[in-house]
Amino acid sequence: MQVETLILGAGAAGLMCAAHSGPGVLVVDHAKSPGEKIRISGGGRCNFTNLHTCPENFLSGNPHFCKSALGRYTQWDFLDLVSRHGIAWHEKTLGQLFCDESAKQIVAMLLAEAAGAELWLQTDVGAIDHDGARFSVILERDGRPTTVLARNLVVATGGKSIPKMGATGLAYRIAERFGLGVTETRPALVPLTFSGPVLERLKPLAGLSVDAEVTCNGVAFREGLLFTHRGLSGPAILQISSFWREGDPICVDLVPGVELVAALRSRRQSGGRIALATALSEYMPTRLAQVVAEGSGLRGNLADQNDGAVRELSARATGWDLLPSGSEGYRTAEVTLGGVATDGLSSSTMEARAVPGLYFIGECVDVTGWLGGYNFQWAWSSGWAAGAAIAARSQ
Numbered sequence: 001m002q003v004e005t006l007i008l009g010a011g012a013a014g015l016m017c018a019a020h021s022g023p024g025v026l027v028v029d030h031a032k033s034p035g036e037k038i039r040i041s042g043g044g045r046c047n048f049t050n051l052h053t054c055p056e057n058f059l060s061g062n063p064h065f066c067k068s069a070l071g072r073y074t075q076w077d078f079l080d081l082v083s084r085h086g087i088a089w090h091e092k093t094l095g096q097l098f099c100d101e102s103a104k105q106i107v108a109m110l111l112a113e114a115a116g117a118e119l120w121l122q123t124d125v126g127a128i129d130h131d132g133a134r135f136s137v138i139l140e141r142d143g144r145p146t147t148v149l150a151r152n153l154v155v156a157t158g159g160k161s162i163p164k165m166g167a168t169g170l171a172y173r174i175a176e177r178f179g180l181g182v183t184e185t186r187p188a189l190v191p192l193t194f195s196g197p198v199l200e201r202l203k204p205l206a207g208l209s210v211d212a213e214v215t216c217n218g219v220a221f222r223e224g225l226l227f228t229h230r231g232l233s234g235p236a237i238l239q240i241s242s243f244w245r246e247g248d249p250i251c252v253d254l255v256p257g258v259e260l261v262a263a264l265r266s267r268r269q270s271g272g273r274i275a276l277a278t279a280l281s282e283y284m285p286t287r288l289a290q291v292v293a294e295g296s297g298l299r300g301n302l303a304d305q306n307d308g309a310v311r312e313l314s315a316r317a318t319g320w321d322l323l324p325s326g327s328e329g330y331r332t333a334e335v336t337l338g339g340v341a342t343d344g345l346s347s348s349t350m351e352a353r354a355v356p357g358l359y360f361i362g363e364c365v366d367v368t369g370w371l372g373g374y375n376f377q378w379a380w381s382s383g384w385a386a387g388a389a390i391a392a393r394s395q
């Protein structure tokens with residue numbers, strides 16, 4: 001069987017690319033349904049882009065690499081597409097756009113846009129070869145192998161996150177097979193775990209969520225923080241996990257924006273005969289206030305504390321240093337940090353410099369967005385860039 005373009009992976013990037021690659025496109029995926037991660041994303045409402053998308057929201061060995069694709073297919077282009085399909089949306093917070101109804105609408109929209117392409121599901125990808133002009137790929141469907149010859153091969157099989165959902169790391173193996181570099185990959189946008197006495201202190205707080213500022217390696221995020229049975233989660237922690245490395249402490253400000261020393265001093269003057277936890281609970285949930293007050297080791301009530309002790313108590317709440325023991329790993333990570341090295345790819349087309357006709361798009365590339373719709377925008381932009389290049393060449 002011969003096609004113009006074979007796209008491996010019917011996820012966000014693969015479907016977007018299929019919609020723009022021109023005629024003769026075959027998309028294959030080993031999953032039962034296309035766009036499974038889109039379907040479950042954003043709590044079933046898909047945070048499909050971010051109004052504030054710019055290159056600064058992405059981590060990569062080459063921070064300039066994402067500029068071209070993001071600049072040529074922008075968040076406004078995707079929003080325009082969503083609106084043309086009559087999908088109602090809203091901004092939740094921090095520029096994050098979600099469907100009003102269901103993430104399934106985004107999958108349906110992409111399938112409609114890519115209607116000209118053939119889609120093979122439950123198809124396994126076998127050996128891949130290249131004779132200089134065409135790729136030959138062995139595909140297995142219903143137990144029967146088929147060799148497909150394609151002028152263009154687009155790899156859109158995502159990263160390693162959530163193996164239960166079909167993530168395989170196939171893209172990295174294909175990149176290596178064709179001599180491209182792959183940077184270190186690690187789970188990102190992932191909850192952090194703790195052990196020993198720290199976990200024992202955190203465990204009773206499981207289920208609590210607060211607004212917090214979390215800092216690690218000079219980077220800070222102020223968003224929600226959630227205590228879990230294994231450690232910490234919530235947007236602030238997921239964001240900082242992309243910057244965290246084993247052995248690094250994180251610092252948590254539980255009352256961002258509050259001048260806590262001044263506030264506690266003034267409370268000490270105006271009725272300080274209250275427990276330390278009670279004083280703190282004016283600024284945070286009571287259970288958390290108790291843990292912070294106990295952790296300070298201070299005795300007596302607020303009125304008994306001198307200025308030094310008030311500063312100490314306040315520092316416990318505004319600069320809580322914690323040493324994570326690890327992360328929840330690929331089992332729950334929203335994305336994979338690192339991937340196919342950008343120095344082997346054209347930033348405007350996503351084509352491998354040394355292998356004409358071979359493209360890598362989406363999460364498998366060493367471009368990782370912050371939490372908040374940035375990763376889907378990268379999938380749309382990089383998928384569009386490859387598709388537009390293929391379509392232009394086949395005219």
Ligand SMILES: Cc1cc2nc3c(=O)[nH]c(=O)nc-3n(C[C@H](O)[C@H](O)[C@H](O)COP(=O)(O)OP(=O)(O)OC[C@H]3O[C@@H](n4cnc5c(N)ncnc54)[C@H](O)[C@@H]3O)c2cc1C
Pocket residue numbers: 008009010011012013014028029030031034035036037038040041042043046047048049123124125156157158159161162165166167168169170333334335361362363364372373374375376377379
């Ligand atoms: C729970 C969760 C929630 C998320 N929420 C958001 C969000 O709201 N906003 C946001 O911007 N990002 C979100 N993300 C991240 C986002 O889903 C990814 O960045 C995006 O899906 C990447 O698109 P992709 O096309 O590169 O890869 P994917 O969407 O992962 O698609 C890859 C496709 O390749 C297929 N595949 C993999 N290996 C093989 C193989 N060996 N053979 C055949 N097929 C294969 C897979 O079945 C899959 O269909 C979320 C991720 C998760 C896990």
